[in-house]
Ligand SMILES: Nc1ncnc2c1ncn2[C@@H]1O[C@H](COP(=O)(O)OP(=O)(O)O)[C@@H](O)[C@H]1O
């Protein structure tokens with residue numbers, strides 16, 4: 001009980017709620033107040049309805065309705081019925097309007113949160129994406145957001161509509177017969193308490209079920225995304241087994257959830273029965289002792305029918321709020337993602353004059369990798385030179401290239417462009433001066449022209465076409481159904497690997513940057529296209545400092561320097577001829593490939 005932890009958590013929760021209110025919900029205060037107003041109307045009509053029932057007896061007396069049954073019936077039909085119908089119609093309208101307004105507040109809050117989440121996630125360090133994978137990130141946008149939407153709606157509705165209704169209806173009931181009301185309410189509260197405990201269990205069940213949904217989502221997208229591998233390697237049965245396990249787990253978790261959920265309604269049924277019996281017994285006593293009439297008892301019964309679901313909802317509200325807060329904390333965690341690779345204070349724009357690049361004793365290790373991925377890397381590229389990196393896979397070639405645009409920061413040593421430390425210049429100016437083409441080409445589901453155009457914002461159609469021509473892509477593009485305006489499909493699925501690669505090269509050509517990073521840029525091409533592209537790349541790299549990773553040694557023969565990376569270290573360096581003459585690792589690789 002005196003454990004400090006819960007207090008601390010509650011403090012954090014309060015801070016989160018305050019932040020949600022200030023940053024997101026309070027913007028919609030007008031809509032929210034209007035919703036609350038209609039909630040108030042709705043609650044008032046319900047209370048009035050209950051009151052009206054209790055007053056039917058008085059009403060008839062006041063009318064001085066003569067004793068005949070027919071006259072009384074007629075009076076009720078003509079005078080009371082329209083009132084009740086009028087009230088229910090008002091209630092219906094208020095119910096509709098408040099539902100729309102409440103949803104509007106909740107949905108706009110969620111939209112704003114999603115916008116902030118995405119904007120933050122995108123700007124997070126590149127390491128976040130390699131660490132978390134897209135699945136975990138996507139689930140925050142889908143699962144957590146769904147949970148939070150539900151929690152927001154419940155909270156607004158329960159705290160507005162339901163609280164007003166409980167107060168209004170309770171006031172009418174107490175006014176009609178306070179003793180009877182207190183009696184019934186006492187019984188009701190004692191028997192409704194176990195439900196609150198049960199709903200705590202339900203909350204745990206539903207959290208488990210939700211996270212299982214996340215797992216299924218990830219596995220499905222992996223299986224469908226990998227359809228080609230699954231089919232050609234005949235992995236259907238393995239995938240069946242994997243997903244069957246997940247679907248069965250989902251079945252188990254949801255069955256547990258609905259079993260617990262299914263306990264609630266039968267319990268409510270019995271509770272309702274007990275409550276009605278109490279009203280009948282206690283009501284008979286009150287009528288017999290002349291405190292109220294039959295209409296009064298009917299009114300208290302009606303009040304009970306209105307109250308019970310509201311009390312039940314309020315009793316379980318805390319659990320829903322807790323669930324929503326857990327989702328909210330995961331959402332804020334993403335929004336609060338602070339990139340560590342940022343502009344240094346007073347960073348100046350990078351000024352590239354010659355295009356010299358210098359690595360001095362650079363070392364780097366991945367946070368979850370075992371041992372350093374790069375150590376003691378020193379190299380110097382003069383402006384306009386082509387530096388080729390070769391060596392066994394896993395040697396650290398891609399890692400080295402990633403350090404230049406600061407996708408990761410070197411752990412030790414220094415990288416400088418024209419004498420300026422890359423950590424001392426603005427990120428945007430650094431990246432503007434580089435163009436990267438990698439093996440895994442990224443295309444968005446947009447037109448060919450747009451995909452090339454990402455190379456340089458504001459490029460004209462002519463410039464795009466000129467870049468495509470240089471990348472030997474123009475011919476195949478004009479042969480597409482809508483030419484440059486053809487949509488490439490998700491991830492460029494409508495194009496061949498070689499076509500995708502040429503678009504990526506055209507994009508880099510359009511970028512017209514002084515430093516060029518090519519990470520196995522021609523690996524997806526056949527020999528003939530590669531020869532074509534090679535020419536384009538050679539033209540492109542003229543006058544630019546180029547860092548080229550190639551697994552086909554024939555493409556790097558002419559490089560000014562060839563650096564052999566093995567195990568994160570520079571094993572050899574030199575020109576093609578000197579390395580062949582040295583008879584080391586490069587000579588061995590060359591003997592294998594060029595024979
Ligand atoms: N995101 C990452 N997290 C952890 N380790 C990584 C990551 N990327 C690469 N590595 C590891 O770093 C080493 C160098 O990888 P990489 O630079 O991709 O090699 P290369 O491009 O020469 O094939 C490898 O051992 C690889 O497993």
Ligand SMILES: [Mg+2]
Pocket residue numbers: 397398399519
């Ligand atoms: Mg690589």
